Amino acid sequence: MEERAKCLALLGAGALVGSVSTIFLLKLRARRTVKQCEEKGVELNITGNGNSRMAGLDLLSDEIVSEQLKRNIQFFGLEPQQKVTASYVVVIGLGGVGSHAASMLLRSGIGKLLLVDFDQVSVSSLNRHAVATRADVGIPKAQCLKEHFLSIFPECQIEAKVLLYDASTEEEILSGHPDFVLDCIDNIDTKVALLAACVRRGLKVLSATGAGARADPTRIRIADLRQSTNDPLSRAVRHRLRRDHGIEGGITVVFSLEKPKAKLLPFKGPSGEEENPSDYQILPGFRVRIIPVLGTIPAIFGQVMASYVLTQLAGLQVQTEPIVNLDxxxxxxxxxxxxxxxxxxxxxxxxxxxxxxxxxxxxxxxxxxxxxxxxxxxxxxxxxxxxxxxxxxxxxxxxxxxxxxxxxxxxxxxxxxxxxxxxxxxxxxxxxxxxxxxxxxxxxxxxxxx
Incomplete structure (x- = not known):
């Protein structure tokens, strides 16, 4: 009993020391932030969008940020992590795949994020969304992510745009020289237009293919679009890029080798009878029928995308498993x-x-x-x-x-x-x-x- 009491006392003391040190660091950070900003003539933006990132300051020099990203620094090294922290990534499509990708990029210290989605959080999306709660239902997905993200890593410069990507919004979304663009869109027209624009602009892009109706996480791969198989979305995107834009390959995608376990469910109108889904589309080309989704798979797709982008930005060479594709x-x-x-x-x-x-x-x-x-x-x-x-x-x-x-x-x-x-x-x-x-x-x- 005596030994147990000593162990408990030591644990309690450790927790107390940890709490005190964290409070000390928070206070120290606040003082240093003000001092650094005064020295560099940077005006602190306390109100506005809630972002406390300070222009021109190295985020990793901040004690709290450095501690928060300590495991990343230990993994990549200081200089590679600085590259990550200085990077700007655009994530388009913030559903099951995009929300998880964006969340992990944020937690890994990406310094600037642009979050783009025209849609709102729905009750049915809660089975796969990274951060949304019932309280978020009805608000734009981009706004939902930004509000949650600011409580996780407030030093990140986060911009949220409630927009549909198309030719009219291309400049607004893709300008600013992003280091990476993540395509997490599930609509063919929009996806093809975005990928073609990224190729035309010379932007690095990583595209997610179909994550719905799959159940085997061990079959998720990263490869060139030309190598993706068993995915109807990939096949359609390949055809359209080749036909409409003369693009044969050179676009990296995340896809599953697994054949879909289910098909789009039949569309039923208000009467309960099966009807033509195109009569109910909010926008031309957007899917109305539902594909069954096991929430874990889009989440893993997003995590795979984040891992790929982070290692690329940090300069860490990762040898992905080649795809067997005999003719x-x-x-x-x-x-x-x-x-x-x-x-x-x-x-x-x-x-x-x-x-x-x-x-x-x-x-x-x-x-x-x-x-x-x-x-x-x-x-x-x-x-x-x-x-x-x-x-x-x-x-x-x-x-x-x-x-x-x-x-x-x-x-x-x-x-x-x-x-x-x-x-x-x-x-x-x-x-x-x-x-x-x-x-x-x-x-x-x-x-x-x-």
């Missing part, structure tokens, strides 16, 4: 190789129940272009063009046909060894491998309704 000839080759192998082994290819498109699903979606014996990517991206020459599709269970739910990708020697064994032997000797493969094939079975 159709490679899938045809693997399909033909399967047919020839079946004929050689069984005397016929009648049990091959997959076409080239389904081979694409098996190779890309199930096995990510590598041997089923390699649980982690070792040779992806450009290396895949070479390694595919060493891979083939074979049956997992030799008693069943070569279907989507019964094909694994292996190297030639691995395939030969696999076909010399029975599944019971694999299950007994390699239980982890057996469970992993069967769970992947079960997913294929469910997706194709087999």
């Amino acid at each position: 159709i000839d490679h899938y045809r080759m693997l399909h033909q190789r399967l047919i020839e192998h079946e004929e050689s082994l069984y005397g016929t290819a009648l049990q091959v129940q997959v076409d080239v498109e389904e081979v694409m699903f098996v190779v890309k979606e199930l096995w990510h272009g590598r041997s089923a014996r390699e649980p982690f990517a070792k040779d992806v991206g450009r290396g895949m063009w070479r390694s595919v020459n060493e891979l083939m599709l074979v049956r997992w269970d030799q008693e069943k046909p070569a279907s989507v739910a019964n094909l694994i990708l292996l190297k030639f020697k691995e395939a030969e060894e696999h076909e010399s064994r029975v599944l019971e032997d694999i299950k007994e000797r390699e239980p982890e491998y057996f469970v992993r493969v069967t769970s992947i094939l079960k997913r294929a079975e469910l997706e194709f309704g087999l």
